[in-house]
Amino acid sequence: MVTCGLPYANGDLHIGHLRTYVGGDVYARALESLGQETAFVCGSDMHGTPVAVNAEKEGTSPEEFALAWHEQYEETFPRFDVDFDNYGHTHDATNTELTQEFVRTLEENGHVYEKEIKVAYDPEAEQSLPDRYVEGTCPYCGELARGDECDEGCGRHLEPGEIEDPRSSVTGNPAEYRDQTHKFFRVSEFEEYLSGFLDRLEGTANARNQPRGWLEDGLRDWCITRDMDWGIDYPDVDGEDPTDLVLYVWVDAPIEYVSSTKQYSERVGADEYDWQRAWQEDGEIVHVIGRDIIQHHTVFWPAMLHGVDYSEPRAVMASGFMTLDGDGFSTSRNRAVWAREYLDEGFHPDLLRYYLATNGGFQQDVDFSWEKFRDRVNNELVGTVGNFLYRSLLFAHRNFEGTPEAEVSDEVEARIEEAIADFEAGVNDYSVRAIGDATVELARFGNEYIQREEPWNLVGDDDEAAARVIRDCVQIAKAVAVLFEPVAPGTSEELWSQIGEDGSVHDVTTDAALAAPPRDFGAPEELYEKIEDERVEELNEKLESRVAEAAAEEDAGETETVTDEGEADAESVMSDIEPVADDRISFEEFQDLDLRIGEILAAEPIEDSDKLVKLTVDIGVEERQIVAGIKQLHDVDDLPGTKVVIVANLEKAELFGHESNGMLLAAGDDADLLTTHGDSSIGTKIR
RNA sequence: AGCGGGAUGGGAUAGCCAGGAGAUUCCGCCGGGCUCAUAACCCGGAGAUCGGUAGUUCAAAUCUACUUCCCGCUACCA
Numbered sequence: 109m110v111t112c113g114l115p116y117a118n119g120d121l122h123i124g125h126l127r128t129y130v131g132g133d134v135y136a137r138a139l140e141s142l143g144q145e146t147a148f149v150c151g152s153d154m155h156g157t158p159v160a161v162n163a164e165k166e167g168t169s170p171e172e173f174a175l176a177w178h179e180q181y182e183e184t185f186p187r188f189d190v191d192f193d194n195y196g197h198t199h200d201a202t203n204t205e206l207t208q209e210f211v212r213t214l215e216e217n218g219h220v221y222e223k224e225i226k227v228a229y230d231p232e233a234e235q236s237l238p239d240r241y242v243e244g245t246c247p248y249c250g251e252l253a254r255g256d257e258c259d260e261g262c263g264r265h266l267e268p269g270e271i272e273d274p275r276s277s278v279t280g281n282p283a284e285y286r287d288q289t290h291k292f293f294r295v296s297e298f299e300e301y302l303s304g305f306l307d308r309l310e311g312t313a314n315a316r317n318q319p320r321g322w323l324e325d326g327l328r329d330w331c332i333t334r335d336m337d338w339g340i341d342y343p344d345v346d347g348e349d350p351t352d353l354v355l356y357v358w359v360d361a362p363i364e365y366v367s368s369t370k371q372y373s374e375r376v377g378a379d380e381y382d383w384q385r386a387w388q389e390d391g392e393i394v395h396v397i398g399r400d401i402i403q404h405h406t407v408f409w410p411a412m413l414h415g416v417d418y419s420e421p422r423a424v425m426a427s428g429f430m431t432l433d434g435d436g437f438s439t440s441r442n443r444a445v446w447a448r449e450y451l452d453e454g455f456h457p458d459l460l461r462y463y464l465a466t467n468g469g470f471q472q473d474v475d476f477s478w479e480k481f482r483d484r485v486n487n488e489l490v491g492t493v494g495n496f497l498y499r500s501l502l503f504a505h506r507n508f509e510g511t512p513e514a515e516v517s518d519e520v521e522a523r524i525e526e527a528i529a530d531f532e533a534g535v536n537d538y539s540v541r542a543i544g545d546a547t548v549e550l551a552r553f554g555n556e557y558i559q560r561e562e563p564w565n566l567v568g569d570d571d572e573a574a575a576r577v578i579r580d581c582v583q584i585a586k587a588v589a590v591l592f593e594p595v596a597p598g599t600s601e602e603l604w605s606q607i608g609e610d611g612s613v614h615d616v617t618t619d620a621a622l623a624a625p626p627r628d629f630g631a632p633e634e635l636y637e638k639i640e641d642e643r644v645e646e647l648n649e650k651l652e653s654r655v656a657e658a659a660a661e662e663d664a665g666e667t668e669t670v671t672d673e674g675e676a677d678a679e680s681v682m683s684d685i686e687p688v689a690d691d692r693i694s695f696e697e698f699q700d701l702d703l704r705i706g707e708i709l710a711a712e713p714i715e716d717s718d719k720l721v722k723l724t725v726d727i728g729v730e731e732r733q734i735v736a737g738i739k740q741l742h743d744v745d746d747l748p749g750t751k752v753v754i755v756a757n758l759e760k761a762e763l764f765g766h767e768s769n770g771m772l773l774a775a776g777d778d779a780d781l782l783t784t785h786g787d788s789s790i791g792t793k794i795r
Numbered sequence: 796a797g798c799g800g801g802a803u804g805g806g807a808u809a810g811c812c813a814g815g816a817g818a819u820u821c822c823g824c825c826g827g828g829c830u831c832a833u834a835a836c837c838c839g840g841a842g843a844u845c846g847g848u849a850g851u852u853c854a855a856a857u858c859u860a861c862u863u864c865c866c867g868c869u870a871c872c873a
């Protein structure tokens with residue numbers, strides 16, 4: 109039983125997200141290759157306040173909003189060969205019913221109680237304000253804080269009602285507190301159980317260790333209801349509806365793992381896969397998640413499972429995050445490589461799968477850059493794996509029209525067995541990386557072997573010896589197809605048919621790696637293609653200009669329409685003037701800035717852009733081309749002759765295809781240009 | 796503040812749980828070979844006292860304690 113953390117139906121998928129899904133898919137496929145009965149399920153996470161709020165912003169219903177994203181995910185995963193046996197969503201009937209059943213059982217077993225708590229309420233908008241929809245002053249450190257946590261200041265968790273001067277982060281209205289009865293899950297009584305559970309838990313070290321500290325601090329009971337419309341209704345208990353609240357999103361989200369398995373079971377029949385056996389009897393459950401949701405999968409979720417007498421997870425594999433050229437992905441700054449963008453660029457999914465699966469330990473953070481991507485594809489997939497396969501199979505085809513009549517040597521048989529053992533060890537260690545590396549190392553051996561045996565010198569001289577060598581190489585090629593299937597399902601399938609095999613490599617087990625290949629096959633084709641340097645440059649330029657453009661738009665004060673986060677918006681509601689940054693810079697750091705007086709010589713608007721203007725600026729020592737987001741705010745024809753202040757040593761950027769070599773300083777949304785009052789000459793340094 | 800993860804030749808990484816010849820792989824560098832193959836592949840070499848200190852041990856990258864520096868989490872970002 110393998111599951112992947114549910115994607116939250118609130119935005120596009122980028123390749124950082126894919127790390128978890130590719131990891132889960134590789135792991136599930138590898139289990140199947142080892143002959144294990146496996147179900148691999150997932151679904152979209154539809155509920156929660158961000159979906160409700162973003163739907164409202166777009167003027168649509170939460171259901172419609174979430175479903176649109178759900179459909180996109182459902183379509184995207186298969187394109188990366190992430191092949192779930194079932195992909196559902198938390199709002200479907202199966203999950204709604206099962207979630208309510210879970211909660212009813214928890215109630216029956218005495219794990220839930222009611223408690224009156226203070227809830228923030230916006231009297232003007234007539235709505236209650238759950239979680240982070242409240243902002244105010246932290247009672248401990250006096251910093252601006254969210255309703256549930258002092259995120260900027262001391263980091264303390266805040267109980268409802270604690271925060272001072274509460275305001276709605278949506279409307280800015282002052283909030284008041286009202287008493288409301290909520291349901292609480294008695295997590296605290298599971299402490300002992302969970303402590304034992306963590307001792308038994310397998311998977312990555314971060315997932316096993318991180319929750320320990322939390323447990324030692326003592327668990328707080330968990331409020332499992334929210335006062336909003338979007339979500340799964342709190343179920344009837346004893347025939348009565350005890351509350352008109354909905355369940356907290358983290359209650360119904362993990363239950364989707366079970367629901368999705370149930371749907372799979374119902375589709376293929378319980379003989380084929382029995383969800384109840386998997387979840388309530390002797391199933392071995394492996395959760396593959398991102399490391400940000402470790403707590404939910406190692407504390408709340410096992411407690412819930414235990415509370416309803418289901419099986420506990422055997423392992424949690426928590427992936428590290430991804431960075432892009434060393435910095436974090438940022439959806440709001442459009443600094444990301446999007447899943448669909450990758451495919452639109454025409455890259456084979458196997459290339460990214462290989463990179464994500466083997467570029468570092470699963471729990472390690474991994475950096476992505478197009479350069480690194482190119483290097484690994486060209487050196488390892490093309491140079492090592494692809495080259496070995498192509499040279500071997502081409503040689504076999506030309507000289508023997510397929511697999512030569514000969515026995516596999518003991519050496520090669522032993523080496524393939526070793527690769528299978530490595531593969532299996534990777535599965536047992538929850539190491540996606542080891543699973544992938546086992547095959548690449550086998551191919552590396554293949555290259556050494558063919559080089560050492562030099563069959564090209566044997567042909568015509570000692571055909572029998574040549575036949576033996578090539579027979580070995582074809583066997584290695586077949587083993588590569590079988591063992592590389594989890595990481596590279598698409599190219600492995602191609603390879604499988606290249607060596608003349610019928611059926612699908614997805615259906616065979618690792619035993620097939622040692623079985624004889626078909627006698628005849630045709631000329632092979634190259635499985636992997638090199639990525640050229642120009643291509644990498646192109647991709648980097650695209651990324652840079654996109655980021656620069658997003659930054660320029662933000663500078664121009666156009667963030668309102670950007671759908672995500674909402675937190676940036678919230679701040680502007682609180683106050684029109686940004687507070688002065690707490691972090692002071694040193695005088696030396698200030699001196700790093702090369703600020704100069706310049707004069708605009710020429711200005712022309714950039715086509716297709718709302719606000720960008722291309723300027724030629726004289727900065728004394730030279731003339732510079734600078735692109736600035738000021739078109740709407742100034743009459744472009746009036747700009748020449750204006751003295752401005754520019755940052756001369758800012759790194760170059762490309763915006764809308766135009767190089768910008770420096771930055772113009774301007775104040776606020778109106779792009780009020782900075783200039784001088786005296787007669788400082790052009791090129792004067794500002795200090 | 797607490798907790799988690801990390802620190803390994805110039806760069807990037809494996810090994811650590813189950814201690815054992817001065818350590819993996821990829822890139823880069825130097826030299827050689829081969830010519831079947833996608834200017835690819837193979838062989839050899841230079842280069843690291845495995846963040847630091849102290850300990851356990853016949854033996855420490857690996858275990859223990861302390862310490863420095865990065866990254867993250869702390870209850871809704873994969």
